[in-house]
Amino acid sequence: MQSISLLQIAPTLAEFFGVHLVSQAHPVKQILKFAYSRKPVPQVVVLVVIDSLDFRFYFDFADELETIHDLVERDGLLFECETVSSHTTPAIASILTGLRPESHGILTGEDVGTSNVNSILEILEDEGQKTAAAIETKGAKPLWRRISHVFAVDDREDIFEYDELIKTHTISVLKKQDLRLVFSHLRAIDRFAHRGGDLSVAAKATDENMRAIATAVGERDGMLLICGDHETHLKDRKAKQATQGKAPATVPLIVCCPCI
Ligand SMILES: [Zn+2]
Numbered sequence: 001m002q003s004i005s006l007l008q009i010a011p012t013l014a015e016f017f018g019v020h021l022v023s024q025a026h027p028v029k030q031i032l033k034f035a036y037s038r039k040p041v042p043q044v045v046v047l048v049v050i051d052s053l054d055f056r057f058y059f060d061f062a063d064e065l066e067t068i069h070d071l072v073e074r075d076g077l078l079f080e081c082e083t084v085s086s087h088t089t090p091a092i093a094s095i096l097t098g099l100r101p102e103s104h105g106i107l108t109g110e111d112v113g114t115s116n117v118n119s120i121l122e123i124l125e126d127e128g129q130k131t132a133a134a135i136e137t138k139g140a141k142p143l144w145r146r147i148s149h150v151f152a153v154d155d156r157e158d159i160f161e162y163d164e165l166i167k168t169h170t171i172s173v174l175k176k177q178d179l180r181l182v183f184s185h186l187r188a189i190d191r192f193a194h195r196g197g198d199l200s201v202a203a204k205a206t207d208e209n210m211r212a213i214a215t216a217v218g219e220r221d222g223m224l225l226i227c228g229d230h231e232t233h234l235k236d237r238k239a240k241q242a243t244q245g246k247a248p249a250t251v252p253l254i255v256c257c258p259c260i
Contacts, residue, residue, distance in 0.1 A: 004028055005082040006091065006227065006251065010098035010120045013045060017180060019127045021120060023098030031255050034077055035223055038257050042223035046170065046182045048213060049095060050206055051088055052190035053228035054249040055080055057199075064203035067211040068226060068254060076256030083230050083251055091229035092139070092185065096120055113142035121147050121183060129180040134169040136185065149173050159191040160205055167209040171216040184213070193233045218258035227253040 007025035014021035016035055035042055062069055072078045084094045085101050093099075093106035096119035101107055104117045121131040125147045132149035133140065140152035151169035156162050163186045170184045186209060192202035210226065217224045228251030 002028075002030060002079055003082070003250075004079045004253070006084055006095050006229075006253075007098050007100065008081075009047070009095050009225065009227065009253065013047070013120050013181065014098075014123065016045070017124055017127075017129060019120075019123050019129070021098055021123055025098050028079070030077060034255060034257075038221075038223070040221055042221060042257060044174065044179050044182070044217075044220050044222040045225065046174070046184070046213065046217050046222060047095075047225045047227075048170070048210065049092060049183075049185045049227055049229050050189060050210075051185065051187045051229055052193050052232045053206075054083075054231045054251050055228075056249060057189070057203075057232045058228075058252045061200060061203040064200050065207050067207045067214065071214060071224070071226075071256040071258060072254055074256070074259070076254055079253040079255075080250045081227065081253050083228075083248055086230045086233075086248070088190070088229055089139075093119075095227065095229065096183065109138050112139055115142075121181060124181055130176070130178050131181045131183070132173040132176075132179060133182070134166045134173070134184040136187075139185070148179075149176070159188045159202075163188050163205065163209055167212055170213055174216045174220055174222070186210075190233065214256075214258040221257070223255065223257050225253065225255050227251055 008028050011023045011025050012027040012031050015027040085091045090101035090107050093104045097104045097117050106115050124131050130148040134151040137152040137154050140150050143150045153165045166184050188202040231249030
């Protein structure tokens with residue numbers, strides 16, 4: 001398994017769609033080769049960030065994340081990605097721009113919408129290629145009137161209801177035939193980790209949502225990318241890491257073309 005960085009996702013998508021994105025990170029050749037070798041070559045790519053899904057969590061909860069593991073085992077690619085931040089906002093901005101947090105400057109929710117750096121979504125739209133995003137309302141703000149389809153979901157106490165809405169929007173927008181890229185963000189695992197909830201319940205619900213999204217991507221002969229954004233925020237694990245002086249956690253990136 002190849003080790004890459006989350007910064008390489010946006011440059012890879014830019015190369016695949018033939019648009020120009022400024023980043024020091026290189027496209028992942030293996031992903032491009034995978035995409036171009038499909039028949040038909042995927043016309044739409046869905047990128048789902050699963051908040052707090054780190055590499056260790058991916059294997060610790062392999063039973064609950066059965067669908068995602070299956071997508072890799074059947075005919076997918078799995079990468080171990082270096083992370084760029086332990087916080088959601090800068091990490092997602094890095095995934096979508098290919099730039100480090102100090103370069104894109106989007107460090108907190110307050111910074112969202114103030115950056116003049118364009119994400120891969122906006123770059124594609126500027127080149128006439130249609131994109132969509134299903135994300136939390138605050139994160140969606142800068143994308144209004146910039147990209148074709150914005151589904152803003154308000155944050156709420158019931159995080160399963162939140163993820164359900166993200167899933168539903170992601171699947172429904174896939175019916176648009178001229179769509180090139182969809183970005184979605186599922187949050188149940190992160191919420192449960194922060195609050196000390198039963199992580200296997202959150203993992204199972206996330207896997208069910210991914211199963212539905214993967215089916216919809218398969219029906220469009222699309223390509224699905226699934227990744228985490230940062231290490232899982234678990235109090236006891238963080239304390240252990242600090243004493244052992246371990247390197248920051250890595251996150252998985254799964255690339256697949258789900259068959260139906
Ligand atoms: Zn996060």
